Amino acid sequence: MGVVWCLPGCRRAPPERRSSACSLQCKPEELTDLKEVPREVNAPQRGWYHTIQERRVRPQRVRRHSNPLQERAVTKGFQWQRKGLPFGTASSYLNLEKLGEGSYATVYKGISRINGQLVAMKVISMKTEEGVPFTAIREGSLLKGLKHANVVLLHDIIQTCESLTFVFEYVQTDLAQYMSQHPGGLHPHNVRLFMFQLLRGLAYIHRLHVLHRDLKPQNLLISYVGELKLADFGLARAKSVPSQTYSTEVVTLWYRPPDVLLGATDYSSELDIWGAGCILIEMLQGRPALPGICNVTDQLEKIWLVMGAPNEESWPGVSSLSNYRTEWRRLPSKARQLSAVWGSQVTSALSIEEDCILRLGRVKGAEELASRMLKCFPRDRVSAERALELYFFQTLPRQLYQLPDVRSIFTVPGVKLETEFSDLFTPYPKMQHQTRFDWRF
Amino acid sequence: MAVENTTRCHDFKTMTDLQKMPDRKREPLTCKDNNIILEAEKDEKKKRYQTTGFKQEKGVIFNVIVCSDDKGVSVGQSGTCPVAVGSRSRLLFIHSSLLERDLKKAMANVDMHVEKYACEIFSNMMKEQATCCFKVSDVPRRVTAAMRAILVDWLVQVHEYCAMQEETLYLAIYLMNLYLKTSNIRIPKLQLVGATCLFLACKMEENAYPEPAVLCFMMENTYDKAALLKMERQVLSHLRFELRYTQPLDFLRLLIMTGKFSTEVAVKSILLPKNNPSSANPRQSVPSHSADAVASENDSTFAPVEQEKQKVAEIYNLAMYFMELMLMESEAMTFEPAQLAEAGLNLAQKVLQETKECFDTCSEVHKLYTYSNTELLHVEHLMANASIRASTSETKATYLKYSKSSRSSVSTGPATVGAQYLSSLVHHASFS
Numbered sequence: 074m075g076v077v078w079c080l081p082g083c084r085r086a087p088p089e090r091r092s093s094a095c096s097l098q099c100k101p102e103e104l105t106d107l108k109e110v111p112r113e114v115n116a117p118q119r120g121w122y123h124t125i126q127e128r129r130v131r132p133q134r135v136r137r138h139s140n141p142l143q144e145r146a147v148t149k150g151f152q153w154q155r156k157g158l159p160f161g162t163a164s165s166y167l168n169l170e171k172l173g174e175g176s177y178a179t180v181y182k183g184i185s186r187i188n189g190q191l192v193a194m195k196v197i198s199m200k201t202e203e204g205v206p207f208t209a210i211r212e213g214s215l216l217k218g219l220k221h222a223n224v225v226l227l228h229d230i231i232q233t234c235e236s237l238t239f240v241f242e243y244v245q246t247d248l249a250q251y252m253s254q255h256p257g258g259l260h261p262h263n264v265r266l267f268m269f270q271l272l273r274g275l276a277y278i279h280r281l282h283v284l285h286r287d288l289k290p291q292n293l294l295i296s297y298v299g300e301l302k303l304a305d306f307g308l309a310r311a312k313s314v315p316s317q318t319y320s321t322e323v324v325t326l327w328y329r330p331p332d333v334l335l336g337a338t339d340y341s342s343e344l345d346i347w348g349a350g351c352i353l354i355e356m357l358q359g360r361p362a363l364p365g366i367c368n369v370t371d372q373l374e375k376i377w378l379v380m381g382a383p384n385e386e387s388w389p390g391v392s393s394l395s396n397y398r399t400e401w402r403r404l405p406s407k408a409r410q411l412s413a414v415w416g417s418q419v420t421s422a423l424s425i426e427e428d429c430i431l432r433l434g435r436v437k438g439a440e441e442l443a444s445r446m447l448k449c450f451p452r453d454r455v456s457a458e459r460a461l462e463l464y465f466f467q468t469l470p471r472q473l474y475q476l477p478d479v480r481s482i483f484t485v486p487g488v489k490l491e492t493e494f495s496d497l498f499t500p501y502p503k504m505q506h507q508t509r510f511d512w513r514f
Numbered sequence: 515m516a517v518e519n520t521t522r523c524h525d526f527k528t529m530t531d532l533q534k535m536p537d538r539k540r541e542p543l544t545c546k547d548n549n550i551i552l553e554a555e556k557d558e559k560k561k562r563y564q565t566t567g568f569k570q571e572k573g574v575i576f577n578v579i580v581c582s583d584d585k586g587v588s589v590g591q592s593g594t595c596p597v598a599v600g601s602r603s604r605l606l607f608i609h610s611s612l613l614e615r616d617l618k619k620a621m622a623n624v625d626m627h628v629e630k631y632a633c634e635i636f637s638n639m640m641k642e643q644a645t646c647c648f649k650v651s652d653v654p655r656r657v658t659a660a661m662r663a664i665l666v667d668w669l670v671q672v673h674e675y676c677a678m679q680e681e682t683l684y685l686a687i688y689l690m691n692l693y694l695k696t697s698n699i700r701i702p703k704l705q706l707v708g709a710t711c712l713f714l715a716c717k718m719e720e721n722a723y724p725e726p727a728v729l730c731f732m733m734e735n736t737y738d739k740a741a742l743l744k745m746e747r748q749v750l751s752h753l754r755f756e757l758r759y760t761q762p763l764d765f766l767r768l769l770i771m772t773g774k775f776s777t778e779v780a781v782k783s784i785l786l787p788k789n790n791p792s793s794a795n796p797r798q799s800v801p802s803h804s805a806d807a808v809a810s811e812n813d814s815t816f817a818p819v820e821q822e823k824q825k826v827a828e829i830y831n832l833a834m835y836f837m838e839l840m841l842m843e844s845e846a847m848t849f850e851p852a853q854l855a856e857a858g859l860n861l862a863q864k865v866l867q868e869t870k871e872c873f874d875t876c877s878e879v880h881k882l883y884t885y886s887n888t889e890l891l892h893v894e895h896l897m898a899n900a901s902i903r904a905s906t907s908e909t910k911a912t913y914l915k916y917s918k919s920s921r922s923s924v925s926t927g928p929a930t931v932g933a934q935y936l937s938s939l940v941h942h943a944s945f946s
Contacts, residue, residue, distance in 0.1 A: 161751075199743075199747070202725075202726070202739075203723075204726065204742070205717075205750060207718075207723065210717050210718060210750070210755075210757070211717075211718060213755035214718070214756065214757040217754070217755050218758055232750065237747075279630075280634045280635065280638070281635075281638055282631075282635045282638065282639075342630065342631070456630035456631070458630070458631075459630070
């Protein structure tokens with residue numbers, strides 16, 4: 074309710090207050106496209122951005138029970154947006170702030186003047202010799218064909234002479250941030266919801282013959298309500314391509330399946346399933362499942378420690394792969410029980426809280442799911458669609474399985490996130506991002 | 515090597531002619547004649563349709579896909595039974611579970627172990643491919659059939675020279691057609707558009723794409739790099755990043771895999787040569803015999819498996835040859851990818867049956883796609899026509915490409931030997 078109250082209050086501010094706000098101008102350069110502000114807005118409230126500045130100066134009210142879903146109702150009140158602005162032009166969007174910088178793109182937060190929605194703008198520079206980067210071409214053309222509640226939505230594509238901008242829906246945080254905010258493992262119920270959405274998204278893209286190929290927590294976006302969305306399809310492909318195009322960053326190495334690490338190039342949807350399995354364990358225990366240190370061999374040996382080293386019996390054709398080493402034959406080939414590996418690790422720092430954290434072995438069905446997903450031999454891995462049928466997801470309402478593609482699972486009554494056990498930013502969980510990013514309040 | 519040289523030198527002369535062609539309203543010199551020819555052909559076609567009773571269905575036909583798996587294949591949203599899909603498309607029944615198993619196996623072999631989703635992917639492919647065809651009127655009139663043929667011919671040469679994947683060529687030409695459809699192109703830029711589409715297709719399909727400078731060199735530096743990159747942006751914004759295409763080659767492979775050939779043989783002869791052409795392909799060590807000679811040699815020396823492998827390779831290459839010839843014909847743009855694939859394979863079989871006795875045995879190919887016989891015959895007729903003209907026409911890059919021994923020399927072998935049969939087919943089609 075505070076939301077609704079706040080906005081008209083600002084509008085009706087007396088003139089002397091407004092001028093005082095003018096003198097307090099802090100960083101007008103953050104709002105880039107001021108020239109684009111339509112005229113008619115100036116008449117009733119001169120310089121709408123002053124009101125924003127003013128709101129910043131005010132003591133911030135703590136809104137503990139704010140409902141993020143009201144966001145849209147508020148944005149409707151903004152009059153500076155215009156009807157009939159075209160898609161595909163830069164002037165239809167306002168840059169608000171920089172969110173981050175990727176390998177080939179910079180991401181900004183922005184707001185659409187077409188419908189007032191918040192957007193994330195991925196600006197790709199095209200000043201290279203090669204023209205439009207191939208990652209951008211693949212991502213753009215793939216995302217055009219994907220419409221699903223668990224895949225990030227591509228709103229618009231803007232092309233100018235020196236840059237290419239993908240306009241995505243704005244999603245507040247990602248799984249990596251979420252996990253670092255709630256250290257020591259997530260609530261099992263939340264893990265179940267995230268996992269369900271992840272597998273639902275994967276099942277969808279696999280059905281369309283698309284592989285994501287770069288699954289990691291940074292690429293899974295999480296909204297306020299807990300919707301999980303697959304993002305960053307720069308490495309994705311409709312068909313398999315040898316792994317040279319695979320990112321060489323160490324981070325992704327952790328989520329890479331053994332067959333790809335060994336140099337196999339004929340991988341398929343099983344590739345993403347391994348990554349999803351690693352993410353499941355990371356969510357439960359709060360630390361990466363298989364953090365290799367430096368290189369491919371190290372990563373592989375880490376996997377063998379858990380799964381047992383493969384041989385021709387358990388994995389036909391393994392020894393013909395390019396990175397296979399004969400000395401691995403001496404390693405034990407028996408797989409350990411996953412709950413024994415990850416269920417019993419004790420960190421010294423958090424040993425008291427440790428007790429209340431449910432680990433892999435204690436969450437019903439989690440171990441089964443993880444062991445079905447983490448198989449060395451690619452063909453043994455469960456498919457995303459079958460995984461959704463496993464016991465781990467039994468407690469979720471059955472309606473979730475009948476939802477149409479574009480409906481979020483949170484539209485089903487009774488489905489919502491639980492409060493996490495630990496939060497670095499207590500006592501206001503999840504407020505942190507809102508106060509930092511959301512300039513409207 | 516000699517063959518390759520000729521391919522390379524067969525040369526961009528024709529292309530430079532194309533560049534010199536006047537802009538906009540002044541029509542290129544050959545245009546009038548061509549138009550007349552086109553008109554004449556159209557009239558002829560109309561007559562033919564009337565006489566043979568071939569009518570193009572205009573209404574909305576539904577594409578019904580029925581999966582009759584005991585367990586119910588699809589668990590997710592796209593339900594188990596009749597999936598109705600709008601637009602112009604076909605009836606498809608995966609009627610027996612046997613065929614379905616075959617299909618799954620084939621998909622697993624072609625598309626790398628996706629049997630878990632085989633049915634859904636296949637039905638998606640069928641849905642998408644129906645949108646991948648054009649109307650004849652989609653190409654602007656000032657781009658005549660002859661000009662288009664020259665351009666495609668040049669693209670085939672560049673594609674061959676850079677040793678790209680087969681799919682890249684099909685995608686490039688599809689993109690080019692799309693761009694021609696949506697934009698108002700000027701004739702002097704035609705080659706630039708072709709090169710740009712190839713460049714884009716490479717970025718989509720290939721691991722390593724050529725430098726823009728290489729492509730500029732291929733165009734004899736008529737356009738500089740900046741122009742190429744600018745055109746790339748233009749093409750992308752015109753196509754609105756919708757670059758997905760269902761490859762006719764995928765359908766061809768599926769057809770062959772589900773056919774009567776034992777799958778392993780088919781996999782070996784189709785997939786392996788592509789992956790590592792130097793080692794896995796025994797035919798390459800054989801110097802350029804004609805295919806007949808090789809076949810007769812094999813009867814005595816090679817094991818039956820080897821022989822069957824060669825049969826599959828030959829039929830596959832011949833079908834690919836017919837399909838690739840169709841890239842040049844602007845009339846062939848109206849066909850759906852699956853239609854092209856099935857017609858190509860059908861024709862290849864007929865030709866091989868006609869020219870060699872040993873081919874009677876493996877003639878069975880499952881009908882995965884239900885195109886009516888008339889529809890297929892129409893495509894086959896076009897293909898036959900094109901292959902008769904191939905060796906003598908100006909644009910014979912495809913002919914030369916498929917005369918190499920690594921492609922079973924199908925264009926000089928069976929296609930030439932069977933020319934009489936082909937012409938009789940054409941004759942028959944035009945008079946019946």
